[in-house]
Structures are given as C-alpha cells and as structure tokens.
Amino acid sequence: YSAVISGVGLWTPMHSISNEELVASYNAWAEKYNLEHAQDIERGDIEAKPLSSAAFIEKASGIKSRYVYSKEGALDIHRMRPVLEVRTDEQLSHQAEMAIAAAQKALQAANKTAADIDMVIVSCAYTQRSYPAIAIEVQAALGIEGFGFDMLVACSAATFGLQRAVDAVKAGTAKGVLVINPELTSPQVNYMDRDSHFIFGDVATAVVVESSETCQSAHSFDVLSTKCITSFSNNIRSNFGYTTRVTDEDPYGADKLFHQNGRKVFKEVCPMAADHIEGHLNSQGIQVSQLKRWWLHQANINMNVLISKRLLGRDATLEEAPVVLDEYANTASAGSIIAFAKYHEDLVAGDIGVICSFGAGYSIGSLILRKR
Ligand code: CO8
Numbered sequence: 001y002s003a004v005i006s007g008v009g010l011w012t013p014m015h016s017i018s019n020e021e022l023v024a025s026y027n028a029w030a031e032k033y034n035l036e037h038a039q040d041i042e043r044g045d046i047e048a049k050p051l052s053s054a055a056f057i058e059k060a061s062g063i064k065s066r067y068v069y070s071k072e073g074a075l076d077i078h079r080m081r082p083v084l085e086v087r088t089d090e091q092l093s094h095q096a097e098m099a100i101a102a103a104q105k106a107l108q109a110a111n112k113t114a115a116d117i118d119m120v121i122v123s124c125a126y127t128q129r130s131y132p133a134i135a136i137e138v139q140a141a142l143g144i145e146g147f148g149f150d151m152l153v154a155c156s157a158a159t160f161g162l163q164r165a166v167d168a169v170k171a172g173t174a175k176g177v178l179v180i181n182p183e184l185t186s187p188q189v190n191y192m193d194r195d196s197h198f199i200f201g202d203v204a205t206a207v208v209v210e211s212s213e214t215c216q217s218a219h220s221f222d223v224l225s226t227k228c229i230t231s232f233s234n235n236i237r238s239n240f241g242y243t244t245r246v247t248d249e250d251p252y253g254a255d256k257l258f259h260q261n262g263r264k265v266f267k268e269v270c271p272m273a274a275d276h277i278e279g280h281l282n283s284q285g286i287q288v289s290q291l292k293r294w295w296l297h298q299a300n301i302n303m304n305v306l307i308s309k310r311l312l313g314r315d316a317t318l319e320e321a322p323v324v325l326d327e328y329a330n331t332a333s334a335g336s337i338i339a340f341a342k343y344h345e346d347l348v349a350g351d352i353g354v355i356c357s358f359g360a361g362y363s364i365g366s367l368i369l370r371k372r
Contacts, residue, residue, distance in 0.1 A: 001169055001170050001212070001213065002222060003166040003169040003209055003211065003222075004217075004220045004372065005162075005207055005208070005220065005221045005367075006109075006111075006112070006210050006215045006217035006220045007108070007109035007110025007112065007207070008105075008109055008205065008206070008341045008344070009101075009102040009103060009104065009107070009108070009109060009206040009207075010102060010105065010341040010342070011102040011205075012203060012328075013098075013202050015070070015071035016066065016068065017065065017066055017068055017071065017074065017075065018054075019058060019063065020054050022052075022054075022197060023052045023053060023054045023198075025075035025076075025077060026052045026191065026197050027052060029049075029077040029192060030051055031051075034049055050194055051194070052197065052198070061198065061199070061300050061301065061302075061325070061329075062300060062323065063198055063199070063325055065328075066198075066200065066202075066329035067201045067202055067327075067328060067329075068201065068202050069084075069094065069098065069184055069186060070082040070083055070084055074191050080192050081187070082186050084187065092141060093129070093134065095124075095127065096134050096141060096182075098204035099134060099138045099204055099206070100138055100141055101204060102180055102204035102206035103138065103142060103178050106178065106206035106208050109217065109219070110208035110215075110217045111217050112176060112208055112210070114142045114143045115145075116175070117177065118146030118175055118176060119146050119148065119168055119173070119178070120135045120136075120138055120146070120148030120149075120177070120178045121135060121151060121164055121179045122134045122149075122150045122151075122182065123150070123151045123153065123161030123179060123333065124152065124158075124181050124183050124334075125152065125157060125183060125188075125333060125360075126152065126188060127150050127152065128184065130242065133149050133150040135150050136148045136149075138180065151164070153333070154333070154360035154361055155297060155299070155330075155335075155357055155360055155361075156333060156358070156363035156365040157332065158181045158333035159226075159336070159356070159366060160365050162223075162226065163226040163228055163365065163367070164177075165177035165179045165207075166209055175210065176210040176214070177208070177210070178206055178207075178208060179207045180207075181204060181206070181332075183205075183331045183332045184202050185258075186200065188200075188240070189258060190259065193257075195262065196259065199258075200331070200332070201328050203328055204334065205334040205341060207337060212372075221353075221369035221370060221371055221372060223367055223368070224286075224352075224368040224370055225367070226365070226366070226367050226368075227283075227365070228365045228366075229276060229364050229365075230361045230363045231362045232361070233265075235260055235264045236260040236359065236361075237255075237360070238255075238256065238257060238259070239253075239255045240256040240257065244256065260360075266300065266303060269303070269358050269364075272358065273297075273303075274306075274311050276356070276358075276366060277294075277356055284368055286352060286368065289312070290352055291320070292352055293319075293322070293353035294308060294321040294353065294356070295322070295336045295337075295340040295354065295356070296308070296335075296356055297335050297358050298323070298324055298325035298328065299325070299330045299335065299358075300330075301325060322342065323339075324339050324342060336356060337355070340355055344371075347371040349371050349372060350371060351370070351371045352371075354366055
C-alpha cells in the first residue's frame with residue numbers, strides 16, 4: 001500500500017492574548033513582587049524580577065499573539081496560571097474536547113467518517129492524565145472501532161505520530177488513521193518567567209492518513225518518505241512528572257514547568273534541522289530547489305528564516321515557507337500542521353513540500369509530500 005494524507009483539521013480556541021496584554025500583566029506582577037521583596041533585593045539575597053517588553057518579544061520571536069483554551073487566570077497577577085474547570089470522570093476531558101473538534105474537521109476534509117478509521121493516535125507535548133489514553137476517549141466519543149494510543153514527543157509529536165500512521169497504513173495494520181495533536185500548552189507555561197512567558201499558545205490539529213486506494217479527497221498528498229531523529233539535550237526541559245509526589249520536591253517549582261536555554265537551542269537546532277531536511281530530500285533524489293512549500297515548525301521566525309536561508313542561499317518567501325506563529329505563537333507539535341492546514345490547497349499535482357518539526361528532546365521529524 002502507499003500512504004496518503006487526505007485531510008487536515010485545525011481547531012483554534014476562541015480566546016487570545018496579545019503581547020501587550022501579556023506584558024502588562026507580567027510587568028504588574030513583577031513590580032508587585034519587587035516591591036514586596038524590596039529589602040531582600042537590596043541586600044542582594046534575591047534578584048529583582050526584570051520587566052518584559054512586547055517589542056522585544058516580537059523582534060526576538062516573531063510572536064504577536066497566542067490563542068488560549070482558557071483566558072481566565074493567566075493574566076491575574078494574584079494567580080499567573082490559567083483556570084480550568086474540573087470535569088468528572090463521566091464528562092469529556094478538556095484535551096479530548098479539543099482533539100475531537102480538530103478530528104471532525106480532518107474527517108470532513110478527507111471525505112471520511114468514523115467507519116473509515118481504525119487507529120487513533122493522540123500525539124502531543126503533554127496529556128492531562130496517564131490513563132485511560134486520551135486517544136481511547138476520543139475513539140469512543142467518535143464511535144471508531146479499532147485501537148488508539150497516546151504518544152509524547154514534545155515539539156515533534158505530530159511528525160513522529162504521522163510516521164507511525166504512515167507505517168501502519170503501508171504495512172496494512174490500519175486502513176485509516178487519525179493523528180491528533182491537542183496542544184494544551186498553557187497549563188505548563190510559567191507566566192512569571194520573563195524569558196518564556198510569551199512563547200506558547202493552545203490549539204488542536206488533526207490529520208487523516210489512509211491508503212491511496214481508498215482516498216476520495218479533493219486535496220491529498222502522497223507521503224513519499226518520513227524521517228525522524230532524536231539527540232538528547234537538557235536545553236529544553238520540564239521535570240513535571242508522576243514521581244514528584246514521592247520525591248518531596250515543590251510540585252509547583254519552576255523546573256516543573258517548561259524552561260529552556262533559548263539561545264543554545266537556537267544555535268544547535270537550526271543547523272540540525274537544515275541538515276535533516278537536506279539529507280532527507282537528497283535521500284529521495286529531491287533537490288532543495290524543487291520544494292514548492294516548507295511547512296516548518298513554528299517556534300521562532302528567526303529560526304525558520306535561518307534554516308531556509310542556509311538551504312536556499314536566500315530568504316524563503318512567505319508563500320514558500322508560510323508563517324503562523326505571529327498569530328498562534330509556538331503550539332508545540334501542532335505548528336507545522338497549522339501551516340499545512342492553512343497553506344496546502346493552492347498546490348498543484350506534482351508539487352513537493354516538506355513538513356518539518358524540531359524541538360525538545362532534541363527531536364526532528366519530517367515528511368516529504370507530493371500533491372496528488
Ligand atoms: N522582554 C524583554 N527582554 C527580554 C525578555 C522579555 N520577555 N526575555 C529575555 N529578555 C532579555 C534577556 O534577558 C537578554 O538580556 P541580556 O542580553 O541582558 O542577558 C536579552 O533579552 C536577550 O535574551 P535571549 O538571548 O534569551 O534572547 P534571544 O534573542 O535568544 O531570544 C528566544 C529568546 C526567543 C527564546 C530565542 O532564543 C528562541 O526562540 N530560541 C529558540 C527556542 C526554541 O525554539 N525553543 C523550542 C522550545 S519549544 C519545544 O521544544 C516544545 C516543548 C514542549 C512544549 C512546552 C509547552 C509549554
């Protein structure tokens with residue numbers, strides 16, 4: 001069998017936070033903190049909290065705004081984290097709700113129903129519980145027969161999940177696969193950390209992968225090849241985990257939230273991602289110059305400019321390498337899929353594009369696609 005991507009769905013939360021709103025809240029919190037700790041700061045026992053700036057954020061990252069699943073709480077200087085209502089075991093979980101909204105759009109785009117799917121992969125940076133898998137909850141809610149499982153690969157969860165789906169379809173293990181990325185990142189954002197409070201947003205994306213023989217979609221892509229690679233790094237890390245309860249650490253400590261050495265990540269990941277894309281294309285006998293579209297991971301505009309420039313010898317145009325991070329910020333694994341969802345229908349048969357993610361792990365994943 002050969003595998004195709006036959007549908008993609010994008011679910012965008014209704015709430016958004018602009019850089020200006022975010023910075024106003026952080027700065028008010030920081031000023032309050034500095035006032036309350038004035039004596040300790042003066043004695044040199046603790047450091048004053050530095051102020052954030054919307055101009056810095058846009059220049060350093062390209063991010064102007066981010067969507068959030070819940071706007072309540074994150075901007076409240078007495079809380080600095082979003083509020084999520086508790087749901088009973090009988091209610092749909094927050095992440096399943098996001099996942100289902102994106103999955104239904106992907107099914108519609110692929111011209112498929114639940115009966116055409118027999119494998120559900122929920123693949124993202126975090127799941128809100130360990131078990132039962134969110135994927136199995138989604139499977140039940142959509143009435144899908146077969147099996148489902150969750151997988152976590154931080155920023156490369158979507159591409160790694162797609163590789164599993166492509167392999168399953170090629171092997172005949174599955175006839176139709178839903179790969180869903182409900183990226184509920186905001187609960188893990190440290191809104192009290194100037195260096196990272198602006199980076200992430202919430203979103204859900206979903207992709208249908210099936211055999212070329214069953215595909216009935218108006219916009220489908222042959223998956224020519226997939227390639228995943230990992231290389232251990234502590235430069236992007238969250239120590240949140242189920243053992244925190246018994247290690248007697250502070251469960252709310254800053255190391256339990258997303259933190260990174262952003263400059264090192266930038267320096268190390270850009271060449272890795274560029275080499276990965278070039279090597280993957282060349283292994284399929286494709287030149288970089290043949291690429292019509294780059295659906296790149298959306299972490300930082302300067303990273304994407306650098307990667308495409310290194311490979312093309314010039315800046316990629318916005319048509320070649322579309323940007324969504326200005327509006328969505330970094331949405332962990334979903335970024336490259338948002339770009340794909342918004343910018344694929346104009347391609348014509350034979351056009352080649354690459355989806356590529358890069359981030360924590362480090363992990364890099366790419367799929368080479370050809371419009372059918
Ligand atoms: N406002 C004003 N000034 C600031 C701010 C701010 N908000 N933040 C930092 N500064 C200051 C710094 O303190 C520094 O000051 P000084 O020079 O005096 O030390 C100066 O500005 C420059 O700081 P940086 O060197 O940190 O700034 P950069 O230009 O490098 O930009 C970035 C920082 C934007 C973080 C940049 O380094 C970057 O984007 N790097 C790549 C990061 C990346 O891609 N990370 C991937 C993470 S995502 C991932 O892998 C998924 C994880 C799972 C999801 C998690 C969900 C929560």
